[in-house]
Amino acid sequence: MRWFLLSALLVASSFAATAQDRFVPVEQRLNAAQLAEVGLSPAQLQALNRVLHEAESAAPAALAAHPAPAVPAAPLPANVPAPAAMHLGLEEGPVTARVVGDVAGWEPGTVFTLDNGQQWQVMKGQMKLRTTLQAPQIEVIPGIAGRWFLQVDEDLPKARVFRLR
Secondary structure (H helix, E strand, C coil): CHHHHHHHHHHHHHHHHHHHHCCCCHHHHCCHHHHHHHCCCHHHHHHHHHHHHHHHHHCHHHHHHCCCCCCCCCCCCCCCCCCCCCCCCCCCCCEEEEECCEEEEECCCCEEEECCCCEEEEEECCEEEEEEEECCEEEEEECHHHCEEEECCCCCCCEEEEECC
């Protein structure tokens, strides 16, 4: 009898662990343009991920039987280039380039255009520099779960960014 109860407990815990392992955060479900269009604050995004994770953990069988329909990406206007494909995780290395123009600081919404043609927009973080930097060399560093961070100087805080093109 003990063996049966222990086996049942192990099976139940493995189902719970599998349900938790399947959860995919919103940041990984949407591309950068879709995230920008939704416009959730970091606190709202964290709350949404928590609620979705709890709902998925509570009813894994119901979610498996009735998966959510795929939501097509909103079409971009004709004059806006499509965002480049981005990899989730650390398989892509840092991007080192020069900013086109001057940098006096940044805040959410600031767009950095680089001399390699890429554009990165600040999602989180703000900084006012003491002196304006002229075409500084920067580094965009990959983080976990598809996050990217722009670093103007290693002694300054990084800005969380996403790639526009």
